[in-house]
Amino acid sequence: xxxxxxxxxxxxxxxxxxxxxxxxxxxxxxxxxxxxxxxxxxxxxxxxxxxxxxxxxxxxxxxxxxxxxxxxxxxxxxxxxxxxxxxxxxxxxxxxxxxxxxxxxxxxxxxxxxxxxxxxxxxxxxxxxxxxxxxxxxxxxxxxxxxxxxxxxxxxxxxxxxxxxxxxxxxxxxxxxxxxxxxxxxxxxxxxxxxxxxxxxxxxxxxxxxxxxxxxxxxxxxxxxxxxxxxxxxxxxxxxxxxxxxxxxxxxxxxxxxxxxxxxxxxxxxxxxxxxxxxxxxxxxxxxxxxxxxxxxxxxxxxxxxxxxxxxxxxxxxxxxxxxxxxxxxxxxxxxxxxxxxxxxxxxxxxxxxxxxxxxxxxxxxxxxxxxxxxxxxxxxxxxxxxxxxxxxxxxxxxxxxxxxxxxxxxxxxxxxxxxxxxxxxxxxxxxxxxxxxxxxxxxxxxxxxxxxxxxxxxxxxxxxxxxxxxxxxxxxxxxxxxxxxxxxxxxxxxxxxxxxxxxxxxxxxxxxxxxxxxxxxxxxxxxxxxxxxxxxxxxxxxxxxxxxxxxxxxxxxxxxxxxxxxxxxxxxxxxxxxxxxxxxxxxxxxxxxxxxxxxxxxxxxxxxxxxxxxxxxxxxxxxxxxxxxxxxxxxxxxxxxxxxxxxxxxxxxxxxxxxxxxxxxxxxxxxxxx
Amino acid sequence: xxxxxxxxxxxxxxxxxxxxxxxxxxxxxxxxxxxxxxxxxxxxxxxxxxxxxxxxxxxxxxxxxxxxxxxxxxxxxxxxxxxxxxxxxxxxxxxxxxxxxxxxxxxxxxxxxxxxxxxxxxxxxxxxxxxxxxxxxxxxxxxxxxxxxxxxxxxxxxxxxxxxxxxxxxxxxxxxxxxxxxxxxxxxxxxxxxxxxxxxxxxxxxxxxxxxxxxxxxxxxxxxxxxxxxxxxxxxxxxxxxxxxxxxxxxxxxxxxxxxxxxxxxxxxxxxxxxxxxxxxxxxxxxxxxxxxxxxxx
Numbered sequence: 001x002x003x004x005x006x007x008x009x010x011x012x013x014x015x016x017x018x019x020x021x022x023x024x025x026x027x028x029x030x031x032x033x034x035x036x037x038x039x040x041x042x043x044x045x046x047x048x049x050x051x052x053x054x055x056x057x058x059x060x061x062x063x064x065x066x067x068x069x070x071x072x073x074x075x076x077x078x079x080x081x082x083x084x085x086x087x088x089x090x091x092x093x094x095x096x097x098x099x100x101x102x103x104x105x106x107x108x109x110x111x112x113x114x115x116x117x118x119x120x121x122x123x124x125x126x127x128x129x130x131x132x133x134x135x136x137x138x139x140x141x142x143x144x145x146x147x148x149x150x151x152x153x154x155x156x157x158x159x160x161x162x163x164x165x166x167x168x169x170x171x172x173x174x175x176x177x178x179x180x181x182x183x184x185x186x187x188x189x190x191x192x193x194x195x196x197x198x199x200x201x202x203x204x205x206x207x208x209x210x211x212x213x214x215x216x217x218x219x220x221x222x223x224x225x226x227x228x229x230x231x232x233x234x235x236x237x238x239x240x241x242x243x244x245x246x247x248x249x250x251x252x253x254x255x256x257x258x259x260x261x262x263x264x265x266x267x268x269x270x271x272x273x274x275x276x277x278x279x280x281x282x283x284x285x286x287x288x289x290x291x292x293x294x295x296x297x298x299x300x301x302x303x304x305x306x307x308x309x310x311x312x313x314x315x316x317x318x319x320x321x322x323x324x325x326x327x328x329x330x331x332x333x334x335x336x337x338x339x340x341x342x343x344x345x346x347x348x349x350x351x352x353x354x355x356x357x358x359x360x361x362x363x364x365x366x367x368x369x370x371x372x373x374x375x376x377x378x379x380x381x382x383x384x385x386x387x388x389x390x391x392x393x394x395x396x397x398x399x400x401x402x403x404x405x406x407x408x409x410x411x412x413x414x415x416x417x418x419x420x421x422x423x424x425x426x427x428x429x430x431x432x433x434x435x436x437x438x439x440x441x442x443x444x445x446x447x448x449x450x451x452x453x454x455x456x457x458x459x460x461x462x463x464x465x466x467x468x469x470x471x472x473x474x475x476x477x478x479x480x481x482x483x484x485x486x487x488x489x490x491x492x493x494x495x496x497x498x499x500x501x502x503x504x505x506x507x508x509x510x511x512x513x514x515x516x517x518x519x520x521x522x523x524x525x526x527x528x529x530x531x532x533x534x535x536x537x538x539x540x541x542x543x544x545x546x547x548x549x550x551x552x553x554x555x556x557x558x559x560x561x562x563x564x565x566x567x568x569x570x571x572x573x574x575x576x577x578x579x580x581x582x583x584x585x586x587x588x589x590x591x592x593x594x595x596x597x598x599x600x601x602x603x604x605x606x607x608x609x610x611x612x613x614x615x616x617x618x619x620x621x622x623x624x625x626x627x628x629x630x631x632x633x634x635x636x637x638x639x640x641x642x643x644x645x646x647x648x649x650x651x652x653x654x655x656x657x658x659x660x661x662x663x664x665x666x667x668x669x670x671x672x673x674x675x
Numbered sequence: 676x677x678x679x680x681x682x683x684x685x686x687x688x689x690x691x692x693x694x695x696x697x698x699x700x701x702x703x704x705x706x707x708x709x710x711x712x713x714x715x716x717x718x719x720x721x722x723x724x725x726x727x728x729x730x731x732x733x734x735x736x737x738x739x740x741x742x743x744x745x746x747x748x749x750x751x752x753x754x755x756x757x758x759x760x761x762x763x764x765x766x767x768x769x770x771x772x773x774x775x776x777x778x779x780x781x782x783x784x785x786x787x788x789x790x791x792x793x794x795x796x797x798x799x800x801x802x803x804x805x806x807x808x809x810x811x812x813x814x815x816x817x818x819x820x821x822x823x824x825x826x827x828x829x830x831x832x833x834x835x836x837x838x839x840x841x842x843x844x845x846x847x848x849x850x851x852x853x854x855x856x857x858x859x860x861x862x863x864x865x866x867x868x869x870x871x872x873x874x875x876x877x878x879x880x881x882x883x884x885x886x887x888x889x890x891x892x893x894x895x896x897x898x899x900x901x902x903x904x905x906x907x908x909x910x911x912x913x914x915x916x917x918x919x920x921x922x923x924x925x926x927x928x929x930x931x932x933x934x935x936x937x938x939x940x941x942x943x944x945x946x947x948x949x950x951x952x953x954x955x956x957x958x959x960x961x962x963x964x965x966x967x968x969x970x971x972x973x
Contacts (some may be wrong), residue, residue, distance in 0.1 A: 461842070
């Protein structure tokens with residue numbers, strides 16, 4: 001029995017109808033495309049009336065297949081699948097073809113666009129006839145969640161879920177949770193103390209009955225899929241027994257080896273070989289750095305071991321692998337600072353009193369190496385003049401084209417702190433001041449009132465080459481003040497470089513483990529930039545905070561909470577629907593060549609070494625079809641994208657070039673193409 | 676290794692010392708420079724400001740006359756290097772320039788496909804192709820005791836040299852560190868020498884020259900190493916007048932980097948045309964190196 005196909009061509013107001021003759025397309029489809037029994041055009045197919053039209057036609061005209069030519073299926077495939085279902089038709093017997101983004105929006109010529117729309121409709125109509133009814137499956141959701149990254153975004157997500165009563169495993173690479181926020185002195189625009197608002201959250205996470213903390217650990221491996229992930233975590237050896245240690249700190253106090261702390265103190269201060277990064281560290285268990293420990297260098301010393309009152313020091317302790325089962329994963333791995341050495345003309349590393357923003361945070365911090373006194377590198381001179389350079393490595397095509405978003409506000413905060421603590425004159429060199437969140441612009445106004453000089457211009461260099469007596473012994477900042485169109489030189493005592501926020505060095509690697517992708521810059525890609533900002537293309541994996549793009553504290557907290565809300569929703573529902581549009585491998589005929597294993601962008605194909613065949617993990621498969629086309633033996637079939645369907649679609653698209661012989665009235669063309 | 680060699684006009688006249696030392700160093704390091712047959716002037720900075728199409732076509736002729744086997748063209752002069760490289764890139768990125776230039780070249784029976792010839796600066800060649808290991812092996816005389824100020828100028832490094840940082844170049848610094856010299860990391864190493872400004876406004880030009888000399892003196896450099904004939908001319912020939920103008924007293928020899936490189940390779944001053952400069956470099960080099968040698972033996 002022939003299928004009965006209904007074709008619906010959407011005007012989308014003037015979005016499509018402005019360029020494509022939609023009435024003509026519908027009329028043509030009704031007259032020329034085989035098996036089309038209904039063909040209509042309508043102003044807005046996605047409206048209730050448009051959907052109703054489809055439903056009614058299924059019931060009254062006995063449609064067995066539906067084609068909607070409108071916008072991208074990303075937007076409205078769900079809508080029309082629902083309409084089909086309401087009309088009594090299996091939702092997978094619908095095919096949407098995109099004549100907006102793929103046609104009307106990108107073409108100038110109406111006649112040509114109309115012809116293309118016809119081809120697209122013809123392709124969809126030919127394809128839909130071979131589509132088969134499919135049924136989604138459902139899997140249970142494990143209520144335990146894994147959060148990767150213990151910065152403010154990860155902490156927020158952890159606490160939201162834990163407070164809602166769900167168990168959370170929080171993995172942090174550093175010895176303590178807290179992230180970059182723990183390094184900061186003040187937070188903008190309110191200037192409240194960073195530690196004061198952060199540490200309560202840290203200790204809450206450390207003590208929460210629903211939170212299991214895995215500090216000094218890294219995510220090693222992820223397998224499984226939404227609802228039921230299996231993860232492996234590497235607990236790095238602290239050389240300190242977690243259960244025996246009381247956090248008394250005797251080991252740290254007695255350790256004779258002092259080294260520069262390049263992590264927490266950003267190179268501005270020292271730590272011991274056995275250390276806690278900062279006094280409020282959570283967990284309060286020290287870590288022994290074997291690289292600098294005398295015991296590991298020449299088997300001497302051992303002071304920490306001898307003096308520990310609970311015998312918690314264990315030099316033989318090894319890394320430990322922990323396996324966990326979780327239902328969802330939230331990635332909140334944060335950012336790393338731009339390496340300011342990459343812009344040598346700003347003198348970082350060469351000119352002593354050029355600082356990075358993170359170094360300056362430590363310099364301002366009451367718990368930092370100078371107890372919060374702003375001093376030059378000599379450790380005693382208070383600067384009389386300070387230059388702050390914005391956009392170092394950001395908005396710069398030589399480095400990162402993007403705006404790092406937080407530096408304008410951070411530099412305003414710095415300018416305020418310098419003014420308040422030293423009374424020094426501050427020059428702030430900007431390209432554009434971007435203060436577009438609540439109370440941010442007001443903060444900028446406040447700084448203008450405080451007398452900070454804002455110079456609009458990109459600094460060409462920071463140099464110690466004095467040209468006159470008043471420049472001698474100073475750092476000279478050379479910049480064009482673009483508001484007055486003049487090159488100017490500013491002799492100052494201290495320069496602060498507002499370095500870009502960059503993705504973590506191993507962001508791509510972690511993304512691969514979890515099956516999520518990165519943007520060009522290396523930040524994780526969200527499912528939809530506007531409407532689905534914390535989900536990813538892999539179900540059950542969410543992102544939050546600066547790992548998704550440069551973000552300040554409020555925005556990171558928002559995302560952490562949003563990701564938690566999404567996860568909580570999944571746990572509450574208890575089950576997750578798995579799309580039936582997936583690939584399947586005919587294991588009888590699989591040679592086990594494993595070509596498909598590496599090609600799958602979602603890690604959805606597993607190799608069974610024992611049986612020598614590959615098989616698809618249905619819950620991970622996105623139905624992209626990569627494996628189907630790559631299989632040299634053609635033993636992978638895709639539900640909803642079978643070879644038959646694809647060939648039919650191609651033939652449909654080329655309706656005016658390929659005509660099967662024997663079709664009445666079209667023999668002439670057939671002869672031409674045959675000759 | 677064999678390279679096509681484009682000496683340029685300066686190296687045939689005022690900067691003959693550069694040409695002499697380049698050829699001597701090439702022999703000593705064992706790479707061959709084959710002078711391009713019938714090359715023409717690169718137009719320096721002037722052509723481009725007058726008529727870009729004419730300038731590009733005239734320069735492109737030099738690229739077009741490279742034989743099939745001449746795929747790398749070496750230019751020691753900064754302006755020549757920049758103009759040749761710029762022309763190649765302009766043709767590669769702007770198809771209308773490529774068409775127009777090739778139309779002009781066709782009048783002389785020539786044609787050039789951008790990218791066919793790779794334009795290299797001599798410093799890049801020595802740094803990259805010869806490299807640290809070979810240089811250390813070939814160097815017979817340590818430059819220890821000599822404080823040198825590498826001077827890059829503008830045109831080689833900016834805007835698109837392809838081998839060094841454009842704002843704060845370091846390759847010449849590294850090269851002479853390998854050879855044992857004390858390299859002063861002075862901040863104005865890529866600042867402008869004034870170029871032809873000496874012919875237009877002496878006040879402006881002298882100020883620029885003063886900044887360079889002052890900085891090198893402040894960092895206690897024994898001499899400045901150049902890789903551009905214009906820079907060498909301005910710093911050397913105008914040194915006396917700049918000193919008078921600002922009531923200063925400079926005695927800073929300015930030579931080409933290949934000349935000092937030659938010293939390290941064991942060539943004598945005459946082979947390297949040391950002595951052609953106005954502020955004599957020979958005595959300084961001699962004194963510093965022998966003082967060091969005496970100190971070492973004692």
